[in-house]
Amino acid sequence: MSAVRHAQPTHSSTALVTNQLGVGAVTSKAMSAQAPLTVVAGLFIIAIAVTGFDGIPIAVIAVTVALALFQVGFLPAVQKIDRAGTFYACISRGLSRPLGVGAGLSVWLGYAALQVGLYGVFGAVLSESIASWFGTQIPWWVLAFAACGVVSIIGLRSVKEAGTLLLILMGLEFAATLVFSVSNLIGAWPTLTWSSALAPLAVSLLWQPGAGARIAMAYVAVVGQEMPTAYGIEAKPKAVGRAVVLCLVLTGLLYVFATWSLSVLLGPTLVDRARAETTNLFFNVAAERLGPEAVTAGIALLLTSMFAGLVAFHNTSARQAWILGRDGVLPMAMTRTMPRTGAPAVGSVVQSVFGIAAIVLFAVTSWNPLLLFFYGGTSGAVAILTVLAVASLAVPVYYQRLRRTDGSEHASVGVWRAVVAPISAFVLLLAITGMAYGNRDVLLGVEPGSAMTYVLPGTILSLFMIGAVRALRLRSRHPDAYAAIGHGGQVATATGLGRTAVPAQRQRADTQAPEPAKAAR
Amino acid sequence: MSDRALFARPRIFEPMALADDLFFMAHTPTGAPRLGPRCLGFGLVGALLAELVLVGRLVVCEGKTRVVDEADLHCQKPVALDPLSAEVLHQLQSQWLHRDLHDWLAHLAGDAEARVGRRLAVAGLVRRQRTLLGAVRWRPVDVNTDAVAQSRLRADVLSGTRLSSSDAVLAGLILAMHLDRHVFWGISDHDRTYLQSKIRALDESFRQLISVVEESVTGAVLAGRT
Secondary structure (H helix, E strand, C coil): CCCCCCCCCCHHHHCCCCCCECHHHHHHHHHCCCCHHHHHHHHHHHHHHHHCCCCHHHHHHHHHHHHHHHHHHHHHHHHHHCCCCCHHHHHHHHCCHHHHHHHHHHHHHHHHHHHHHHHHHHHHHHHHHHHHHHCCCCCHHHHHHHHHHHHHHHHHHCCHHHHHHHHHHHHHHHHHHHHHHHHHHHHHHHHCCHHHHHHHHCHHHHCCCCHHHHHHHHHHHCCCCCHHHHHCCCECCCHHHHHHHHHHHHHHHHHHHHHHHHHHHHHHHHHHHHHHHHHHHHHHHHHHHHCCHHHHHHHHHHHHHHHHHHHHHHHHHHHHHHHHHHCCCCCHHHHCECCCCCCEHHHHHHHHHHHHHHHHHHHHCCCCHHHHHHHHHHHHHHHHHHHHHHHHHHHHHHHHHHHHHCHHHHHHHCHHHHHHHHHHHHHHHHHHHHHHHHCHHHHHCCCCCCHHHHHHHHHHHHHHHHHHHHHHHHHHHCHHHHHHCCCCCHHHHHCCCCCCCCHHHHHHHHHHCCCCCCCCC | CHHHHHHCCCCCCCCCCHHHHHHHHCECCCCCECCCHHHHHHHHHHHHHHHHHHCCCEEEECCEEEECCHHHCCCCCCCCCCHHHHHHHHHHHHCCCCCEHHHHHHHHHHHHHHHHHHHHHHCCCEEEEECCCCCEEEEECCCHHHHHHHHHHHHHHHHCCCCCHHHHHHHHHHHHCCCHHHHCCCCCHHHHHHHHHHHHCCCHHHHHHHHHHHHHHHHHHHCCCC
16 A cells, blocks of 8 residues: 655645635526516416415415425435436436436426426517507517527527626516515505414415415426526535525515515405406506506516526526436437537527427417416426425435445434435425326316316326336346436446445445556556 | 657657547547537546546545655656646645545636647647637647547447557546547447446546546536536
8 A cells, every 4th residue: 555645735725716606606597597577477476366365475485395395305315316416316216217217308398398388478478568668569479489599599509698697687687576575565564464464374375275276386486496406516515505595595585575565465456456467467566656667667577587587498408408318318419519618409409499389389370378388387397396296205215225225324414304304395295296286277277177187197197108118228228328327427327436336346446546557658 | 849859749640648639539620629618628637637547646536536656656667747747746736635526627627728738739739829709729730630549549449359548548538528429420339338348447546537527517518607
């Protein structure tokens, strides 16, 4: 064994500049996908209008608590499994690879559907706004096509300036939501009593009839809060954990505050006004105190908010496809990136094709573009949330397996993170996902029993089945690629490394390591 | 001129240093990169560190780097390092408190292309140029240079008989950087399996280097900062 002598440390040895992302960068990158104004002014108001019940604030709190509990166990697990933070790696390693591959496909197409759905509402709102501002009628699909073109270019070229711009817009949007909500609160202040203030936060609202739809809507609205984990490799240590907490707390508080201030201000009239004014309600109410400019500013920010969502989900979908290509689940071509920018080229083009196909379909059949939003957005969100529920089961199973092979690893996490939090998260997420499926007619905006209510669960089920078939074919034809699933890349598995190096290999490394390599050049 | 004589690298028909070979394969014959700068940097740093492992001066164990002192190389004569390798080794030595390989890749990736480019320029293999937009390009002096490295590796993999460990490391880095489309195009499943078995048979230090490069590349693509 050769001894190792070290040089004296220099002054610079205290910090190694690694150009990695800090907490702020991860949080803001992840949150730009959330489009808070779209959620508050769009989704929540629609939820109130459709379900006819107030009580979104408590539903958001319930969902946020479930997601926070999920992250308690998921985060340390996924950092051991694959620091890229994919659900499908976690499911592959915790439960089984065939299930994991199905989850990977569902997440990819889930994000794809969400993004495509946003084109519908973006086109519709923009077309309406142009008509009211300039008096020119432009069909929604022309605008949606234009948006699709710009998003595709940004996606392929991964324009840095676009990222900065979206970040600034997201900040403005966040601030605007806050200002509008504060003005609502000021409006409600003279008549505010303890009982009226606490009414929208009553826990009993969670058990009322119709509550399922409301919770499911809140669940659909918070899709995107799982995003910080995708920055695991590029982020500084601990940055992802803090970003997850920040993301949950910031958006959770904003959503609760915005919906709560609206319902204390409007009281029982909220449901009727939500039905009458839909996406304009949030701005109209604010305009009563802030002047008519608030409506214009609000709608302009709503548009940029949706555009930011379009770009973010486009990139997410392209990168999910890239990961699946890397692991051999989708064709290798998916890993093709743009030279220079390094953006996943094929994944990005595929997403653009999805967008164009959907816009053409809805334009040719003259269906309401908002239906595209309902179908795409809901199907996507439900697919992702289904995977989330499965992943929450994979976490405790994974820890159980770890304990069987290596007791010390389990002990380092603790019973709370390994057992209690993940299992309670699983129970909660299972219940909420069940509510989402049970109320899918409400979420999709269709009549109960119509064809679409069967298409949605059917599609998700068939994705899982296709994934399972694909995984089993990989197992028989490319056992190496099959073994690589969930281990963070083909080469990583070929080399048997990972965050999960087998103890036997470690021992060998210890005895072998100081020996200099023999290959003389 | 004296500089060039002092630092001259072996002629192109002999295997060059790992990072030099990888540099040529990661660029087009006109010197344009085939990858984003960050991913390219990760791969080149991986190759530079692998060069140090090859001469026995560096060991990677459980994701941590460990510099081996010259005096401890009792089983073989210390190999004289070229200036760039010596510089990288010095960096690792002087900041020995930092041992995480992942951090080192992220730290060194920023200027890896320029450093390897300069080494090649001193050896007279590339010329530094600026594009119309002001970006720096390292244009091969002889268009055949990059083709030589690439075809040698391809031939070795396809013939399936001899693949030195330095070539297996190179191939591993190429797979990790997803450059295989450019280098191993049209390769059969059988040859790919052979290649993977060769990579799997490498020393632990190399395997860890390759996987951490792959992980870093994945991270860069996912975070959109390639």
